[in-house]
Amino acid sequence: MKNLSQISNPYNEDKVISACGLFGMMSLEGRKCSGKDIIRAIANMRVRGNGLGGGFAAYGIYPDHADYYAMHLMFSNKSGKEQTESFLKDNFNIVKDEEIPHQYNPNVFDPPIVWRYFVEPKNVPEQYADDYVVEKVMFINTKIDDSFVFSSGKDMGVFKGVGHPEYIGEYFILEDYNAYIWTAHSRFPTNTQAWWGGAHPFSILDWTVVHNGEVSSYGTNRNFLEMRGYFCTMHTDTEVMAYAVDLLIRKHKLPIDMVAKIMAAPLWTEIEQMPEDERQLDIMLRQIYSGLLINGPFTIVVAHQGEMIGLGDRVRLRPLVAGIKDDMLYLSSEEAPMKLICPKLEYTWIPKGGEPIIGRLATKEVIYKNEPVIVGVEENAIDSVA
Amino acid sequence: MLSTLLPEFKIERDDSRCIRCQVCVRQCGFDTHKYDEDDDAVYAAEEKCVGCQRCAVMCPTNALTIKPHDYGYRPNANWSKDHFRELSRQAESGGVVLTGSGNDKPYRIYWDHIVLNASQVTNPSIDPLREPMELKTYLGRKPDKIEYDPETKQIKTEMPPQVMIEVPVIFSALSYGAISYNAWKSLLQAAKQAGTLCNTGEGGWPMELREYSNRVIAQCASGRFGVDVEYLNSASIVEIKIGQGAKPGIGGHLPGEKVSSDVSLTRMIPEGTDALSPAPQHDIYSIEDLSMLIYALKEATNYEKPISVKIAAVHNAAAIASGMVRAGADIIALDGIRGGTGAAPKIIRDNVGIPIELALASVDKRLRDEGIRNQASLLVAGGFRNSGDVIKAIALGADAVYIGTAALVAMGCTICQKCYTGICNWGICTQDPYLSKRLNPEIATRRLVNMVKGWSLEIKEMLGGMGINAIESLRGNRHHLRGVGLEQWELDVLGIKGAGM
Numbered sequence: 043m044k045n046l047s048q049i050s051n052p053y054n055e056d057k058v059i060s061a062c063g064l065f066g067m068m069s070l071e072g073r074k075c076s077g078k079d080i081i082r083a084i085a086n087m088r089v090r091g092n093g094l095g096g097g098f099a100a101y102g103i104y105p106d107h108a109d110y111y112a113m114h115l116m117f118s119n120k121s122g123k124e125q126t127e128s129f130l131k132d133n134f135n136i137v138k139d140e141e142i143p144h145q146y147n148p149n150v151f152d153p154p155i156v157w158r159y160f161v162e163p164k165n166v167p168e169q170y171a172d173d174y175v176v177e178k179v180m181f182i183n184t185k186i187d188d189s190f191v192f193s194s195g196k197d198m199g200v201f202k203g204v205g206h207p208e209y210i211g212e213y214f215i216l217e218d219y220n221a222y223i224w225t226a227h228s229r230f231p232t233n234t235q236a237w238w239g240g241a242h243p244f245s246i247l248d249w250t251v252v253h254n255g256e257v258s259s260y261g262t263n264r265n266f267l268e269m270r271g272y273f274c275t276m277h278t279d280t281e282v283m284a285y286a287v288d289l290l291i292r293k294h295k296l297p298i299d300m301v302a303k304i305m306a307a308p309l310w311t312e313i314e315q316m317p318e319d320e321r322q323l324d325i326m327l328r329q330i331y332s333g334l335l336i337n338g339p340f341t342i343v344v345a346h347q348g349e350m351i352g353l354g355d356r357v358r359l360r361p362l363v364a365g366i367k368d369d370m371l372y373l374s375s376e377e378a379p380m381k382l383i384c385p386k387l388e389y390t391w392i393p394k395g396g397e398p399i400i401g402r403l404a405t406k407e408v409i410y411k412n413e414p415v416i417v418g419v420e421e422n423a424i425d426s427v428a
Numbered sequence: 429m430l431s432t433l434l435p436e437f438k439i440e441r442d443d444s445r446c447i448r449c450q451v452c453v454r455q456c457g458f459d460t461h462k463y464d465e466d467d468d469a470v471y472a473a474e475e476k477c478v479g480c481q482r483c484a485v486m487c488p489t490n491a492l493t494i495k496p497h498d499y500g501y502r503p504n505a506n507w508s509k510d511h512f513r514e515l516s517r518q519a520e521s522g523g524v525v526l527t528g529s530g531n532d533k534p535y536r537i538y539w540d541h542i543v544l545n546a547s548q549v550t551n552p553s554i555d556p557l558r559e560p561m562e563l564k565t566y567l568g569r570k571p572d573k574i575e576y577d578p579e580t581k582q583i584k585t586e587m588p589p590q591v592m593i594e595v596p597v598i599f600s601a602l603s604y605g606a607i608s609y610n611a612w613k614s615l616l617q618a619a620k621q622a623g624t625l626c627n628t629g630e631g632g633w634p635m636e637l638r639e640y641s642n643r644v645i646a647q648c649a650s651g652r653f654g655v656d657v658e659y660l661n662s663a664s665i666v667e668i669k670i671g672q673g674a675k676p677g678i679g680g681h682l683p684g685e686k687v688s689s690d691v692s693l694t695r696m697i698p699e700g701t702d703a704l705s706p707a708p709q710h711d712i713y714s715i716e717d718l719s720m721l722i723y724a725l726k727e728a729t730n731y732e733k734p735i736s737v738k739i740a741a742v743h744n745a746a747a748i749a750s751g752m753v754r755a756g757a758d759i760i761a762l763d764g765i766r767g768g769t770g771a772a773p774k775i776i777r778d779n780v781g782i783p784i785e786l787a788l789a790s791v792d793k794r795l796r797d798e799g800i801r802n803q804a805s806l807l808v809a810g811g812f813r814n815s816g817d818v819i820k821a822i823a824l825g826a827d828a829v830y831i832g833t834a835a836l837v838a839m840g841c842t843i844c845q846k847c848y849t850g851i852c853n854w855g856i857c858t859q860d861p862y863l864s865k866r867l868n869p870e871i872a873t874r875r876l877v878n879m880v881k882g883w884s885l886e887i888k889e890m891l892g893g894m895g896i897n898a899i900e901s902l903r904g905n906r907h908h909l910r911g912v913g914l915e916q917w918e919l920d921v922l923g924i925k926g927a928g929m
Contacts, residue, residue, distance in 0.1 A: 255551075256550050256551040256895070258547070258551060258894055258895035258896045258901060258908075259896060259901030259902075259905060260905070260907060261904065261905035261906055261907040261908065262900070262901050262902065262903055262904055262905040265796055265801070265904045265905075268796070269796050269799050269801060269802070270799070293573075294573045294574065295576075296574070296576060297576075297578050300576065307898070309560050309562065310562055310564050311560070322583075323583060326574060326583065326585070326587055327574060328900075329566045329570055329587070329590055330570050330571055330573065330574050330585075330802075331574070332570075332898075332900035332901075332903070333802075333900070333903075333904075335898055335900055335901050336901075337895070337896045337897060337898060337901035338551055338895045338896065338901075339551060339552060339895075356897075357554075357559060357560070357897065359552055
């Protein structure tokens with residue numbers, strides 16, 4: 043039995059309940075900015091968290107090692123680090139490793155050892171490299187004591203811990219990183235003990251998920267994923283979300299709008315009214331992927347290289363606001379933090395439940411199905427809407 | 429031979445209320461009541477009474493009270509009244525003691541030791557009267573994934589046949605022959621109206637009722653009564669019946685007296701002959717034989733219908749079910765120890781098989797552990813009494829629930845357990861036209877539909893309470909269950925925690 047589960051879930055609950063605030067920002071041009079703004083934005087939603095977890099994901103931060111998997115690990119002691127390092131050496135070529143830069147902050151709680159490794163799989167054909175990495179991450183997270191991989195993608199990284207997110211941002215000196223996508227999370231867990239690995243974002247390969255909500259379908263979702271080789275060690279809703287996204291997009295190769303239709307499926311009554319070919323597809327998706335319908339309130343911001351996606355549950359029980367200014371797409375639990383860091387926002391809107399908002403680097407566009415019903419327009423910015 | 433048996437029921441007639449209308453005399457198919465003209469009085473032969481309460485219900489002045497006889501024998505924990513009666517009957521007859529309906533022994537009913545969850549604070553409960561609440565369920569094999577080409581927008585996955593039910597409650601196998609034509613027709617009509625399915629049982633399917641085809645599961649049992657290609661192709665699902673919860677390991681026997689001309693036509697056997705269903709299907713002595721029959725039926729139905737395989741819940745049900753899925757079954761039906769029957773040896777009904785709750789939990793888990801749970805839908809049967817039992821079964825992993833006895837009760841059955849006699853004062857389990865015409869199919873249909881409707885409203889309320897708005901999000905979601913008063917091994921088998929944990 044992996045000893046970290048005693049820390050992550052001390053009361054052996056079915057799952058660890060938490061609620062949250064979240065924020066995401068992306069430059070559709072790939073323009074990079076420092077972590078300063080997102081720290082201010084997430085700090086503006088302080089009441090949505092309770093200081094028991096904060097975290098960030100940043101894309102495009104390791105251009106010098108962009109071809110290597112950047113493994114971020116936390117260790118609760120040196121023996122965990124030694125064991126894991128020997129495992130990593132057996133399975134990967136480590137091209138660089140270093141302590142993740144951080145500075146003392148009195149407001150973060152009991153920090154573990156944090157280390158990063160830039161690695162490439164040993165003797166693995168390129169097309170299987172991702173699967174190989176997932177397998178090894180799962181092994182460390184389920185089998186090696188006192189060790190936890192919290193980030194494993196290329197040219198991106200997750201930074202998270204116990205404390206209000208602004209302190210976690212300071213702790214990891216995020217001002218020194220430049221990314222074209224930033225996502226952030228402020229956590230409000232209802233269990234008292236908090237653990238660094240339990241903060242958001244959750245990540246596998248370059249997929250990250252920040253999540254607000256409580257998934258009532260957790261047991262069903264978990265069964266579905268466990269049957270397909272994912273082990274839910276963290277007992278959180280968000281972990282389920284991250285694995286679901288990885289399964290559907292990476293393994294089953296489904297486009298993101300289909301993923302949205304699986305996780306926030308249209309109602310049967312809506313499906314009945316669709317045109318024939320769309321109807322057939324939607325019925326099939328619900329039949330095959332009924333185990334991945336995410337039931338209960340949720341909003342997620344999912345990111346991977348080149349894309350940032352916002353999605354809320356199908357009856358919209360958790361908030362999500364989107365905003366646009368020039369090349370910037372913002373997604374947030376609240377409107378205010380967007381305006382804090384971008385006072386001249388062009389407009390903001392509230393997406394429909396179950397409708398994904400996709401920011402895509404390749405085409406430099408924001409994709410959404412329904413015309414946004416604009417809820418906020420800055421007077422002096424209105425010209426640029428057209 | 430002098431019978432040493434005392435009557436099972438005591439009949440109290442309030443003479444001040446009795447108006448000598450003789451309704452009770454006419455209503456009792458067992459000839460319990462007799463009117464004596466000379467005395468102008470009604471007398472009862474109590475030893476004939478089965479306690480079905482028909483006379484008490486029909487008596488216009490409520491003059492009758494029927495209650496279990498309070499024997500004066502010395503109390504004995506080992507030799508209960510039932511043991512005593514059965515042994516005496518056997519000493520008198522030298523035969524196998526028969527019975528009807530489901531097991532009435534006090535085996536633990538796990539549903540009564542499992543409680544459900546509800547949302548508080550961290551997650552809003554949902555009001556089904558204001559918000560959408562989905563119970564629609566598709567039965568059939570599901571592929572592992574969808575294969576989709578985003579370039580051409582083509583779906584490459586071929587979907588195996590699926591059958592939709594509006595509510596996860598299906599009428600179980602009650603054969604025409606065992607139950608009356610009117611009762612059978614009512615189940616069909618109700619299945620259609622309620623958007624669910626009705627299982628034919630093993631007694632065939634009268635030609636004039638084939639219009640209900642899209643709501644029927646056609647059974648193919650060991651006697652193969654009424655089975656031909658048209659029969660198979662008229663149904664939406666074909667079910668191979670291997671076993672029945674009330675009598676695992678043995679066959680069936682419809683006595684010749686019940687084989688009327690209509691029953692004979694439907695079952696495709698001569699009138700008045702006994703309809704014997706062998707214990708095994710004689711072309712299935714192994715798992716590979718089962719696979720051959722499954723594919724023979726798929727061939728016969730052009731791969732357009734899911735094939736279900738029904739077994740009695742027995743000790744190694746999990747391993748058997750896994751083999752059945754691998755043999756090609758699209759649906760697994762499990763029938764637990766409390767499952768009903770029209771006729772079974774009492775010793776078998778009371779002693780063979782395992783409770784459906786435990787079988788369901790272990791089968792669902794085994795199929796998940798082996799990564800094949802999506803390849804078959806799971807139907808469970810055996811003593812379901814209300815919507816609470818149904819929703820707990822779904823949370824344990826079932827796709828839908830078969831109800832037999834509950835449907836009979838909705839039509840008027842009082843579970844007197846005399847189905848095997850051919851006499852049923854409620855007109856349900858009989859072929860006697862004088863008795864069967866008592867059941868009005870329109871009224872019985874309405875009662876059945878009302879029950880299904882009531883249950884679905886209750887299921888929606890409970891789902892909403894858990895913060896769930898689609899039934900599939902509860903399937904196998906055992907986190908919403910807790911056990912009360914169960915041993916650790918039972919909690920382990922059920923895969924649930926004790927309450928408060």
